[in-house]
Each structure stands twice: as C-alpha cells, then as structure tokens.
Amino acid sequence: SRLVRPDGVSEEQAYEAALRPRSLDELIGQERVREQLALVLTAARGRGRTPDHVLLSGPPGLGKTTLAMIIAAELGTSLRLTSGPAIQHAGDLAAILSGINEGDVLFVDEIHRMSRPAEELLYMAMEDFRVDVIVGKGPGATAIPLQIPQFTLVGATTRAGLLPGPLRDRFGFTAQLEYYEAAELHRIVDRSAALLGVHTTPKGGLEIASRSRGTPRIANRLLRRVRDYAEVRGSGVVDLDIAHRALDLYEVDRLGLDRLDRAVLDALCRSFAGGPVGVSTLAVAVGEERETVEEVAEPFLVRQGFLARTPRGRVATPTAWEHLGLRPPKAVTD
Numbered sequence: 001s002r003l004v005r006p007d008g009v010s011e012e013q014a015y016e017a018a019l020r021p022r023s024l025d026e027l028i029g030q031e032r033v034r035e036q037l038a039l040v041l042t043a044a045r046g047r048g049r050t051p052d053h054v055l056l057s058g059p060p061g062l063g064k065t066t067l068a069m070i071i072a073a074e075l076g077t078s079l080r081l082t083s084g085p086a087i088q089h090a091g092d093l094a095a096i097l098s099g100i101n102e103g104d105v106l107f108v109d110e111i112h113r114m115s116r117p118a119e120e121l122l123y124m125a126m127e128d129f130r131v132d133v134i135v136g137k138g139p140g141a142t143a144i145p146l147q148i149p150q151f152t153l154v155g156a157t158t159r160a161g162l163l164p165g166p167l168r169d170r171f172g173f174t175a176q177l178e179y180y181e182a183a184e185l186h187r188i189v190d191r192s193a194a195l196l197g198v199h200t201t202p203k204g205g206l207e208i209a210s211r212s213r214g215t216p217r218i219a220n221r222l223l224r225r226v227r228d229y230a231e232v233r234g235s236g237v238v239d240l241d242i243a244h245r246a247l248d249l250y251e252v253d254r255l256g257l258d259r260l261d262r263a264v265l266d267a268l269c270r271s272f273a274g275g276p277v278g279v280s281t282l283a284v285a286v287g288e289e290r291e292t293v294e295e296v297a298e299p300f301l302v303r304q305g306f307l308a309r310t311p312r313g314r315v316a317t318p319t320a321w322e323h324l325g326l327r328p329p330k331a332v333t334d
C-alpha cells in the first residue's frame, strides 16, 4: 500500500478518498459528535457567520480528517489541509493564512506538533483574524499587522491534553472521537463493500468489523486484504470462513489486536513481569517511538481492559495474561 502511483497518491490514500463519507448524514457512528456539530454548523449558517474553531481529538483513523472535510462541505466552503509538523516557522503559517478566502476551513492535522512561534501566531489569527508579519531582521525588524479573512480552524490531535492550555481554550467546540462499536464498524464495512463492489455475507462483514480495533481506517484496510484473499483463494465472496483465514494470515487476532498491540503486551508481561513499567522503557523494548506506543497502541489496550495506567507506570491486567496464554504472577490475581 506504500507504492506510489504515477499521480503521487498511494493506493491506500486513493481508497481512503473513495471511501470517505461526504456529509454528516453519510457518517456512521459518533452520534453525539455528529449531533453537536450539526447544531454548531446550522446555527452559524443561520447567523451568516463562520462557525467557532473546532478541535477534534482521538486516535488515528477514527475520522478526524473526514469530519474536517465534511465541515467544509456542509458550509459550502473550501478546505485547506496542512499539519503541525509542516508548520515549523511562523512564516509558514502566515503564508497559509494570508492565502485563505473568507469562510474557508483550515484543517491542521497533528496540531500539537506545531512549533512554538507558529502557535503564538495562530492564537492571534484565531482570535482577531490578524497576523503580524515581521519585516526585516534584528533590531530594525518591525511587525506589520495584516488583517486576514474570517475562517474556521479545525485542529486534530491524538489527545487534547497534548495541546497547551491557551491554544485549547481558543477552540469554541471540542469533540473527543471514541473507538467504534463492532455494529457501527459492520455498517462501515458494508458501506465500503458496496462502494468497492465486494460481496460480503453478514457473518463475514461482522468478523472484519470485530477485528478492526474499533477503527474505521483499519476496517476498510482489512476489507481490502480479505477481498484479495477471497478473490485468490476463494470464489470472491467474503464469508466467515474466508474472513477467518485471511485475518489469521495477516496476524490480526480474534480481538483485533495487531502486531504492535501484542508486542506491547508481550513485553509488559514477559520482560517486565506485568509492570509497573514506564512507557518510555516499554517503547524501547518494542523498538517503537514512545509517541506511537502512547497514542496508538495504549488507548486501545486500555479501553479493552488489557493495560492500566497507574502513577508508577503501565500494568498488565489479568485479562492481558490470559489473552497471551500466560499465567499471571500471584500478586496480579490477588
């Protein structure tokens, strides 16, 4: 899926674009966020104003980019996409902001990774729709205030807590996206299957949904892998048996844990006797960045009841030991 096509878009990105819901009505799950957002947008439209800035937080693949696109579509405006790591200098942001049109939606993915000076420029832009452009260098430098059109910022982050307070406070609407239930993912798999022209049986579709880590992006990805399997080794129909066999081949276990999830649990139980252990140490043990362990693997493991965060570090729960087929040390079961 990393192969880049002649137009510079990876296969995965092309599928994601094709499968993205385009309106709030098409969106599946996240009922509360959907209802709240519909109100914010309708009210703003009624007043003829740009809506408040929106902060979306949650693990990767839950629909933050999709929601930003939907917000722009519902408002009938254009969307500009950028990301925190791409904005290293305040000037980068000033350039983006001075190029937007009245009412546009600016989407900043991974907004917590923006540089400090850019962040300060953003505060002013969010509040007063103004940026200071610095002209010249050293003692002779002057700040020239520049009015920019009113826009709606949609920021995305894995955890709202990663944002500095002053930035967080400037969002009028904040939504925390939660992992999806299997039934919701099943609807997403069915919708994607219909769009891709894949025939799935109800049990086959549910099997993919239940092993998707509560994440629509993973559900769509697994559907494509299972479809490959069905076409090459079966009759093309995604039924329960095909789904089982394909997902076992791709090492997605019955509870949807992927390789990283299992590596984290494995290290926690086998190398650190179930913890407590610090997340940095755990990350080194599995050869991953601390951020990836903390923001991708951990939230799912916590939610599934495999791992607990304690003041002294991460601890494996009895369920984790059981899932790995190991016997917990005495202290854990007591």
Ligand code: ADP
Pocket (backbone or CB within 6 Å): 015, 016, 017, 019, 020, 021, 026, 027, 028, 029, 030, 059, 060, 061, 062, 063, 064, 065, 066, 067, 156, 188, 216, 217, 220
């Ligand atoms: P994020 O920005 O949070 O990483 P995306 O918005 O890129 O996630 O979503 C990943 C993929 O999952 C998209 O291609 C989209 O097709 C699908 N998706 C996300 N949320 C939903 C949803 N609520 N209903 C249907 N499909 C969804």
